[in-house]
Amino acid sequence: MQWTILGAGAIGSLFATQLLRIGQSVNLLDTRHAQTPHQQLHPMLLELLDGSVCMCELPCIGYRDLSAIGNLLVTTKVWQVIPALKPLVGRLPETSPIILLHNGMGTAEWLLRHFPHNPLLAGVTSCGALKTDSKHIRHTGFGETWLGALNSSGEQCRELVPYLADALGHTAWSEHIGERQWRKLVINAVINPLTAVWNQPNGALLDRTEEVAALCQELHPLLVKQGFRETPETWCRQVLQVADRTARNFSSMHQDIAYHRKTEIDYITGYLLQQAEKQGIDLPKHRQLYLKVKALESTCTNE
Structure with a gap:
C-alpha cells in the first residue's frame, strides 16, 4: 500500500519510517519544490526506544507527481495544512484518502469544502517523537493512535487501521x-502554552x-456545551497524568x-476562544495565556 507523508516533522517522520519498516511503500510530498524529481531521496535515521x-x-515527490500520491497523511504544523493542500484542490484523484493528523482544530471544515469527494479522515496520536535535525528522529514513547471518518467516503477507509497498528503499535478506529x-485539544491548551510561557518541560x-x-x-462550561460530562477535577487529573507521563518532554509549543x-x-487556544465566543462564554485566563504566547x-519568530 502506498502512503504519502505531507509534513516530515517529528511525527510525520516517525510514521514514515515505521511504515517503511513493515514493508509499506512510503514517499514524502515536498511542498518547497513544485517539481521535485521523483527520484530524489531523503535519508532518515530513526533511533528506537x-x-x-x-x-x-524515502523518495520525495512534488505537486506534479499526482499519480505517486497514496494515502495522504497530513502531519504538518496545523497552520501549514491549508497552504500545503491548496495546490491539490481540483487535482488530487478523488480516490485518494486525506488523513489529518495534527495538533489543534479548525482545518476540517476547509477540507470538507475543498475535497468533498475524497475519503476524509482525522486522527489523533499520543506517540512521542523528537526530530533532532532534518535527518534524525528519536522515538520517545509509545502511545495510542485513533482514526475516524470526516465524511461518508472516509467510512470506507477502516482498512488502513491494521497497517498503522502493525507499524505503530496501538491504532484503532473511532466512531x-x-x-x-x-480531548486532546483541552490537554494541549493547558500543557502547551503554560510550558511555552514558563520555558519549562511538561513536568x-x-x-x-x-x-x-x-x-x-x-x-468547563464550554466543555459541557460540547457534551462532555466530566467535572473540572477530572479534566485536571487527565492533564496532570499526561504531564507526569511526559514529564521530561518539552511540548511542541515550547520547542x-x-x-x-x-x-x-x-x-489550539485560539480555536477554544472562538468556540467560547460563539456560546457567549468568557475565557479570560486562556485569553491571557494566548496573548502571552x-x-x-x-x-x-523569523517571520
Whole structure:
C-alpha cells in the first residue's frame, strides 16, 4: 500500500519510517519544490526506544507527481495544512484518502469544502517523537493512535487501521473522532502554552497544579456545551497524568518558541476562544495565556 507523508516533522517522520519498516511503500510530498524529481531521496535515521537505529531513504515527490500520491497523511504544523493542500484542490484523484493528523482544530471544515469527494479522515496520536535535525528522529514513547471518518467516503477507509497498528503499535478506529480531538485539544491548551510561557518541560505542571486547575475550571462550561460530562477535577487529573507521563518532554509549543518558529496557538487556544465566543462564554485566563504566547511568538519568530 502506498502512503504519502505531507509534513516530515517529528511525527510525520516517525510514521514514515515505521511504515517503511513493515514493508509499506512510503514517499514524502515536498511542498518547497513544485517539481521535485521523483527520484530524489531523503535519508532518515530513526533511533528506537531500545537504542537501536534504523536507517532508510524515502523518495520525495512534488505537486506534479499526482499519480505517486497514496494515502495522504497530513502531519504538518496545523497552520501549514491549508497552504500545503491548496495546490491539490481540483487535482488530487478523488480516490485518494486525506488523513489529518495534527495538533489543534479548525482545518476540517476547509477540507470538507475543498475535497468533498475524497475519503476524509482525522486522527489523533499520543506517540512521542523528537526530530533532532532534518535527518534524525528519536522515538520517545509509545502511545495510542485513533482514526475516524470526516465524511461518508472516509467510512470506507477502516482498512488502513491494521497497517498503522502493525507499524505503530496501538491504532484503532473511532466512531467519535471529534470527541477524541476535543480531548486532546483541552490537554494541549493547558500543557502547551503554560510550558511555552514558563520555558519549562511538561513536568513543571506537577508543581503548579493550582494554575492547571484554574484553567480546567474556566473551560468547563464550554466543555459541557460540547457534551462532555466530566467535572473540572477530572479534566485536571487527565492533564496532570499526561504531564507526569511526559514529564521530561518539552511540548511542541515550547520547542517552537525555543527555535524561533511560528506556534500553533491560533488553532489550539485560539480555536477554544472562538468556540467560547460563539456560546457567549468568557475565557479570560486562556485569553491571557494566548496573548502571552503571541507576544513571545512575535519577538522570536523569523517571520
